[in-house]
Amino acid sequence: MTESVSVGESKLDFETVLNNAVGEFGKYQLISILLLAIPAACSGFMAGDYIFTAARLPHRCAVPLCDGLEPEYLPDWISNAIPETATGIDECNRYINITDNSNTTLGDVCPAIMFDRNRTESCDSFVFERTNTVVYDFNLQCQEWRRALAGTFNSIGGMVALIIAGYISDNLGRRMSIVFFGFNEALTGLVRAFSVNYAMYVAFQFLQTAIGGGIYSASYILATELVGPKYRVLTSATMSSAFAAGQMIVGLVASVVTEWRHLTLVLFCPVFLTVFYYWIVHESHRWLLSKNKQEQARATLNHVAGVNGRTILIAEMEFLLTAIPRKMEANKIDTKTPLLIRVVKSHVMLRRCCITPVWWITTTFIYYGLSINSVSLSGNMYLNYVATAAVEIPGYWTAVLVLDRVGRKVTLFTGYMLCAICCISFAFIPNNMYGLSLALYLTGKFSIAAVFTSLYLYTSELYPTRHRHSFLGYSSMMGRIGSIISPLTPPLMVYWSGIPSMLFGAMAVISAVLLLSQPETLGTKLPDTIEDAELLGSA
Template sequence: MGPDENEQKIEFERVLNQELGEFGLYQFRNILLVLLPAIFSGFMAGDYIFTAGRLPHRCAVPICDDRQQEYAPNWILNVIPETATGFDDCSRYANTTQIPESLLNGTCPANLFDRNNIISCDSYVYERTNTVVYDFGLECQEWLRALAGTLNSMGAMIALPLAGFISDVFGRRISVVFFGFNVALVGCIRAFSVNYAMYATLQFMHTAIGGGLYSAGYILATEIVGPRFRIYTSATMSSTFALGQALLGLIASAVLEWRNLSLVLFAPVFILISYYWILMESHRWLLSKNKTEEAKATLLRGAKLNKKEIQESHLNFLLTAIPKQNKSNTGERNLVYRVLKSRVMLQRCCTTPVYWITTTFIYYGLSINAVSLSGNMYLNYILVSLIEIPGYWTAVLVLDRVGRKVTLFSGYFLCGICCFAFAFTPKSLYGISLFLYLLGKYCTGVVFTSLYLFTTELYPTRHRHSFLGFSSMMGRIGSVVAPLTPPLMVYWSGIPSVMFGTMAVLTAFLILTQPETRGRKIPDTFEEAENIK
């Protein structure tokens, strides 16, 4: 970016903020509208935790179980091997040859079973029957059940480039409507799945063609406000996403059956179709696409809502000031070559994706495993979701005071300590274990907000979106792996937490390899980015 172009950009921002206003009724109205897609995105991010949730079950014992088939009768350890967390899900002791003709009600003597001969279940008794595990026979197939979460995250990886294409070509408003319709349609169809293959495929499709809903609303919200309000707008969107996850837990506690839950969550998303008429397009996108008449109408309407009046000369300047986008791909090819030739930038491109992988791995891992905590699974999930919100706003308050590196190092390190401590805290100490778990999740909120800003400040303006997109795309590896951690608890309940803690502590020290960016000018050129020490 040359000096003249840079000065024109600065002048454009000054005039736009002066004439339209950085934040007023125009911005407030549209941000209020895009908060609803953020809530619906929170539903989509975690619904599989409940619709494909693990069901407590055990082997059925025909000679002892009565018609009521109680899940945990007082004779259970006479029949089923004991484990560290209670009793085995998938095996029982074999019958002896001494089978009585009848038993007293509520009894099942140990002498009826051979404790040296353990066999697999023929059928099952459930504590509850409200997820796909019961409907599609997924008992004792934990890895297959966990596949739903992995497919959800893999679909989100597909959604990233699709969302960028739809949003950049057709606009932010169309993008919200398009992805909202897909979320509603696939979510409702999935409620009528006839087998697990259909359910899992639709779980992938749900995020693959609907996962751009949050980013479309997020981009629109941050584009229409002035620079001073962008970090607050970002934190508001993130907080609303977390609120959506908390509402998911609340709704799931009231609507237990998974098919009904899917319909209750996603049928209302069809309301986003109305956004085609009531949501205003981003004036920045309209200007960047040379849609002069639409941009003029939007700017005038926005100014009117903000009780401002744009001068004719300034309006003409705004309509012609944004330089035409360079559509040549040569710059991107040269970019790869320049990164490979630059030791500083190559190291940076290898480390920032690790930060994102760790953050998404821990963030989604803690959310998914929250339903396995002691106590009420729905309350635990709600608390783990809500605790992110103070984390987001803590980052807003401290980033400019103590710096990016200190904030990120502290967030990762404290998160790691909490995860390690949780792994070795007895489940009987429910209050302490819940506190450690919530503090760890709070740290991910601090880290997420800080990491987004830190990544953008490390890279040059011209290629910032490409570098950020690369790091975010690689970060999805963490969210793909996270749903596979609950099955590891079969071997030891602390394995997921130790994995989270290890990744967090290693990444904390990896943060120290990058320069501090607080108070520095954001680099516009590749050379300026290299010179940040």
């Protein structure tokens, strides 16, 4: 049953009454979204800081007979002492010395006759091009898989955050969640800057996202709950753009503050300021109404209406304060059959529940994988990372423009296939063709960003209202598998530099093909029951 109230002579539902009373979008919503974009940007810091603080350092074996007191990373004689590889010089092995007589050198030259170029040995000490990451401080050279664990545990923490964020946001409110997660993000970042070993560094990478990663979802939910239905897609794109802007800030700051401890402090200490959001922003009036906190809801609604230049009628206020509790009571359904059993018995829903997680795994795998691998591109690593983050923003807004024009499936299929073409092509572009390789790389990131924002909408439209949040949460949590394994792709470049790109492309093709098995949802009524969801696309 739809709750309604007589205002004048018309019957209006809850959404219409609320929008008429406070406005779908006005000065209040604009100010609030601009404020909420700041913690959303701060969440982008967690997605990118380890890419620089735990970045791979170019290094080589030390050659005591040839290196002076201040060794040069790439001296003229380097090819005489260090084997060459397809990507440069061998970082972990050197040719075996066949003489210990340093007098065989001619001036500053280290001749090839000093080494047996048919035999190599592992390094016992190293010379670095730079020394500004945890790799140098914690002796992680030649341990690429161990170095990559920082990103993996960062993503595992993000999976934990999904559970914690939902509980805190639903029980303590959106505003309190921003304060809680913002403080935790700042505190764990501060402590991590003083890590004494790699285990401590990785542990606090995990803790930061586990107990601080919910700051984005709390900001996102609060922002979307403030606006009317017509503005939610635009608000979603705005918050996603703020997240991308946060990643851009990481790249720009890292280019100036290069030492990893200082970079961590500069990024995360300012996040302590989010504590003041407890007094700066107001709680979501929708959350207050859903929790039947009538006095707080009344004050907040009057404040929103006042800022937007509106006045709430007594009849409207009384209806708004009681509509959601009454509707929740009216909608109580005694479901004897557990949801899992109902899904298993439905071939349509079971197939859908197997396919949507694949899309999410693919999307997070490619999205985070392209960000992580961007610092390995030719050229300036900082500018490459900033460009890779910046290109997401037009991707988000492109999705906004085309989703309601060409449909969800066409948008997603095109996005996946364009991303696949770019990634696979990138794998075969020579290193000296920097312009073309960068263009392909950025187009791939643009495509997957458009897919990301479209996937939220499409997934939610495939599932019934009563269980929509559960199904969306299930797909999103499974998707974290992609972000967990994406940091492990850079070490694969030791075997062939194109392996990560080929993996991204293959996964995108698989997801594009799976899209063909699901119905188009553009212009259809949102399903309310599992039976409705089964009938999608059958008309």
